[in-house]
Each structure stands twice: as structure tokens, then as C-alpha cells.
Amino acid sequence: MLIMAYSLSIFLMITLPLALAAGLRRVSRPVWLLFSVGSLTFILSQAVHLPLNDWLADIGFLPKSSVDELPLWRTAVTLGLTAGLCEELARAAGYALIKKLKPIWMRWQDSLMLGLGHGGIESMIFGGVLTAAGFSSLLSMREIDPNTLGLNTEQLAALKLQLELFTASPWNAILPLIERTLAISIHVVFSLLVWRAFARGKLSRDWYYIPLAVLYHAAVDAAVVWTAETSSANYVLMMLIFTSTLLPGWAWALWLLRKERVLRAAIKRERERQVGDSSIWAELSVFWAASIKELRQLWRTKRLLVMGAVFLIFGMGSPVIAKFTPLAFRSIEGMEMFAEMIPEPTAGDAMGQYIKNLAQFGFILAVLMAMGVVVGEKERGVAAMIISKPMPRWAFVSSKLAAQGVMYLTGFILAGTGAYYYTLFLFEPLALGDYALLNGLLYLWLMVFVALSVLGSTLAGSTVSAGGIGLGLAVALLLAGALPRYGALLPGGLMGWANQLGQRAAGVAASLPGSASASAEVMANGGAAASALVIILMSLVLAIGVFEQQEL
């Protein structure tokens, strides 16, 4: 129940911003690309904000290890100001760029979309990914005695408090979701504030909205820091104080939108549209038809068959390779002397081989199979034929990712079944739960590269360049996995988790009655899983946003 509640909360923190953006788009038609632009302004602001805070800590202006090192008011104000300055100035830079390159994207609905993108990616990362990382770590630690972790008394107390909070009730899972939803709403308000500075085209007169946004952002964040340190983990009180800081912003935003008489008109238009063929159900039905067509295309062009065969061969082959490679070595003339040094293969070796094979060949297949899905149709002119019909562009791109997802799911079912059967036949039975989770993680990992390749295929002007972009993005992501503080939270972290699960799945055999060894502990990496989902979704959103702007 606890796991379900937190999983749902994490899923909502990642998907809620997109659902809100989809709703806004239906009501008032801002382009999807603005969601990505808003997200980019947040990421760029953090590229300055995080090092800036580290530097302030280094020079003693912010506490380094404990908040008690400095007066709380100073810490709260400094943290608020650095957040406000970095984020609001990045937002202002984004508006300045839009105003110059695409002035028609300076409407009120565009500012809401930018705000949703900015607050949305914050919710996905600081809400979804970090909550998932924290929750999965704490779940794993439940099995361990905290006293054995070598923590000092203060750290140990904090860990115990967190463990208590996380495990006290499944309802606690809703707290981060509420906090993130409120944060998204205030980001929309900040976005409107900065928009006002540019909206009338008179920055020299309306410039004061930018410092106003910085100060308001700083005040909200400072209040959050202050409350978090002084409320003794009274989360209801924290939420109440946080909400009260947002009230003036909400009131101003509602006043502004009412004044502009935009909301009512937009909702009325949407109601009228729902009656016609542009209702969400009509669009979903086209998405369904497009996805079925994509699957039929994969089948009729034999891609599904080839991919299924490759996955099946590597699935079945992994335990076989693990079993017979040492035997083959031993049988080579002159290698007899090393025979004793080669350990007896185990089901764990079969799992290691399985993960390695699927990761390597799956990665290559993911890039190769997906690189032409959009650009190929653009090059041949089929996309123009189809898009001139009432095919929503989001459905055109999404159906391709969906079909690829089904294809790889089929591949993993085939590979997983083959590997399970041959491991059972050549070694021992595997623990099914761990084995299924392992396959799920590998699938999620692979889908990240499929999504990046679909993005590459949308951005590129030719199939070859699509392959280059997809591969470049994938390699960049793999390299980012080596970053010291954040690397483990990227999708590469899934491989470590999958490897541990593989060993534990194989270890069950050893712990069966009659065996002395126990199954190994597994450190779950929920953060990596959540970040994989975030990258898949954000790649899709960017691909849709770019495709919407492309001429065919």
C-alpha cells in the first residue's frame, strides 16, 4: 500500500504538469514548444543557481553542513534571493528571446504555458525524481540497522525521522504532491508577472514587474525555508504557511485574467469545440488508429519480426553463453592449466550476460529502428499527405513512440521468456518477482533511448542526421551518468539496480531449502526510474512541440 501510494504520488508529480498543459492547450491553443522553453529556462537557471549556492556556502554566506551554523533568517533570505534572481532572470531572458524571435507567442496563454513548463520540470525533478530517490532509499534502509551506517548522531536522528514520516501512513505520500501542485501554481503566477514586463512592448515602463517577480519568489522561498526549519516537522502548518504566501499571487493572477476577459471566452470556445469533431475523444480515436497503423507497419515491413528474433536469440543465448563459455575455454588446447581458475558458471552469470546483451544490442536497435520514424515520412512526403488530413500532430508523433514501445515490450517478453526457460534448464529457477522487475527496468532504460531517437528523428532533416542526433543525445545521457552528484539519478542508474535484482533473482535458487546462502540486499534506485520517465515524456513533448512548428 505504501509503495503504491508513493508510486502514484510520484507518477502524478511527473505527469500532472503535462496534463495541465494539455488542458490549457485545448482551451486556448498555446504551442507545446513553449512548455519545453519554460522547462529550459528552469534548467538553465539551475545551472547557475546550484553552483551559486555552493559558492556562497564556500565563502561562508550559507551554511555548509548544518543550518545552525548561521542565523536562520539570513539563510532563508539568501536562499530565497538566489532562487528568485536565477529563476526570474532566466524567465525574463526567455521572454526577451521569444519577443524577438516569435512575437506572436506573447499572449497571456503563452505565459501560462511557459509557467507550466518551468514549474512542471521543477515538479518532475524536485518532486518526482527526488521523492522517488528518497523513498526507494528509505525503503531499502528499512531492512538495514541505521546504526551500522556510520552516521553521526544528528544525521542518524534525521534519518530516523524521515523513515518514520515515510512509513507512518500511505497518506503522507500526498504531501509532496500537494506541495508540488502549489509550487506549479505559483510558477504560473511568476510567469505572468514577468510576462507583464514584456506584454505591452514597453519594457522601459513596465520593467518593475521583473524585480517584483524576483522579490515575490524570494519571499515565498524564504518563508518555505524558515517554516521547514521552525515547524518541527508539522507538515500541515508548513502547507498552511506556504499556501498563505501564494494567496496574493493567485488573487493578482485571477484579477488579471478576469480583467483581460480571456478565461471565460476561452472556456466558451472550448465547450463549442467539444461538440464538434475536435473533441478530445475524436483526437484520441485518431491517435489509436495511427498507433494501430504503426504496429501494422512494423509487422508488414518485418521490423517487428527481426527485432523479436534478435531479442529472442539474445534472451535464449545469454544463459547458454554463460554456461558454455567456460567449458569452451577449458576445451581449448593449452588452456587446461587454467581450467581450475575458471569458476563454475551460475544463474547469476546468466543474468549478468542477459543484462549485458540486451543493453548493448537493445541500445543499437533502439537508435537504428527509431531514427527514421518521423524524418523518413517527412522525406518521402507521406507526412505532408497525412498531416493535411485531420490528424493532430501530437498523435502523429506519439503514435510512433507508442508503437515502438509495444514493439520493445514484445521483444522483452520474448527475450525474458527465452532467458528464463534456458536459465531454468541449464541452471536453477529464478525468483519471478525480481526477474520481472529487472525486465521492467531494462525496458524503461531502453525506452529512454527510443524516445531520444524519436526526438532526433523529429529534429533532423534527413534519416542519417536523425541517427546522428539520436546517438549523440543517447551518448550525452550515458556520459552524464558519470556526473558525481547527479549521475546516479539518471537512467544509467537503472542498470545497477537491474544487476542487483538479477543477482538476487538468481540467488533465490541458492537460498532454496538445502542451500546455505541468503539472497543479497538490493538498493532500489527509484530516482533513476523516475528520471527515465521524465526524459521519455519531455523528449516526446519537445518532439511534438518541434513537429508542430515544422513546415512539410
Place this chain on the structure above:
Amino acid sequence: MSEAMNAAQPGVPAEFSEFGPESAAIYCQNLSKHYGEIQALEALTLSVPYGSVFGFLGRNGAGKTTTMRLLAGLALPTAGRAWVAGMETTSARRQARLRFGYLPQEPAFYNWMSACEYLEYVGQIQGLNKAKRASQIDRLLALSGLQDAARRRIGGFSGGMLQRMGIAQALMGDPPVLLLDEPTSSLDPAGRYEVLDMISQLRGKTTVFLSSHILTDIERVCDTVAILHKGRLVLVSGKDELLEQHPVNAVELEFEPIYGSSDQEMLARFSSALQEKAWVASVKRENARLRVMVQDVSRGKRELLPLVMAHDLSLNRYEWVRPSLEDIFLQLSA
């Protein structure tokens, strides 16, 4: 041609520019498209009446395909707006794309699909129910003459079959307007005949907006003609009205068939001598046939036959005719 001229577009009568989006099958309002410094289309304002087969003429690069892509919502206008059957197509609204069928210059299909499967897919995109899809597919396959190839892979179709398939897919869902971009340009004579015949069958049922640089095709099927030159609309008129407006100022001469090089030389000398005459606008030669556009008809009638006799040529036919659409087009787009 109407005397009322649009101030912004000389040569465009009021009935082809003043009807608004609601009353015209196609309405463009100051539609412009620039690619950097290049002005592909400049402030096009045009009304296409319902029920017409509208020929959109222009040399290569005149802006015909750009106009088609803007109307189909595949390109974004630099300025201006366009409506098809009362719905704005430059606003990326899904519903607007139910109002027209579009055939690009080189139609491309999913080659692994059969004709039947492709039309079924198009019907699904348009939200037609199963029964309606089935009846429309039967009707359109019959109209396009593709019944026998209905289950064959599109990848194996000939050029003519692909174009007919293209028109069939454009007609799926019974759109009130059909946008056909150079539908015959890549076809052999037999294929052209098939496609033009299919377009002729649509007369009175669907508004057809047909772009082409093949004047004989336009002359054969269209009832209204617009000429686009370097991104600007230079003329809109009913085809017959246009031809009638132009006086009889062309003469066709047909000589004895050419058998040897001496005949060839004699005819070439005669053609050169004609071109030097001040009353001659242009001379077009095709084997033993000459088509002469004349600036001064009375002088031409007086001096032409003596010139033929002076060159010792045997004349089989001599006829004064109206200029063809091609003559008018060349004159306007020169």
C-alpha cells in the same frame, strides 16, 4: 472580364477578391510567404467560387505550390490568412482539414499498404464510421478505376495509378473543396488523359482548385483561370470570358509537309522574315505549321500572303484564330 478591379491587385475582378470567407469555397486574404529574402507569395487576395474548376496557372517557381501548402495548413504564412469552405486553414485547426482534400505534386503513400487499406486509414483519420468508410472506398475505387488494384500494394502502382489514387484519397470524406497541385505534371499522355477525365467527372460536385503549368490541361478542364507570376496574382477570369476578351489576332499557317533540307531552309527563312516584321508579335513553329501572333491585324492580313508567295511556299491551310490560353499566359507572364 469584369471592369471592377481590385485596387491592390490589378487584373483581379471584384467577384474574385471581395467575397469573404463565408461565401467563397476558398478565400485568401493578403496571404504572403517569404523564405528569407525570397518572396514566394505576396499579398494574395483571392475568392474561388463554389462549384468552379479553378485553374491556377504560373511558371515554375511562381508560387503555386506555396499557395497550395499554405491552404493545406502545411506551411505557415508570413502574413495573411486563408479559409477553405468557411474554415480558417492557416490556424492549424483540426476541423478545417475536413473541409478539403489535398493532392501534392508528387503524392507519396505507405507503399506497404493496399489502395483499400490506405483509404480505410484516411477514413479513420477523418472520423468516418465503418459503414461510411466502406461505401466511400467502393465509390472512390470505382471513380478512380482502381477496383482491380484495390488489394495490390501501392508500391507497385504506375505513375497514373498513383495520381488517381491521390485524387481518390483527397476525395475521401466528401470534402467540399479539392486542392490539386500539378496533378498531371509527371504523367505520360495516357496518364494525363485518365486524370483529367477524373477531374472532369467532379465538375458540379466539388470545387476543384487546380494548379498547373500545363496550359492545355487547364484549358481542357477549368472554367475559371488565375495567373500567378513571381508570387503575385496578375489575372483572374472565367476561361471563356478571357478568351473572348482577346481579339482574333493569331493566324495559323500549315504548309506542305517537309521532305528535305531545302524545304526546311525555306520555312526557316520565312519564319525569320516574319519575325522581323513590325506587325508580328511572335512566331511559333512546329514542323510545317506556324502560329503567328499579330500586333497589327489589318497589316497582317494585307502582307502575310504576299510574303508566303515571295518565299515560294505551298500553303495547305490559312486561318485567323483567337489566341489560346497559352498565348495569353505567355503574354501576361513575360
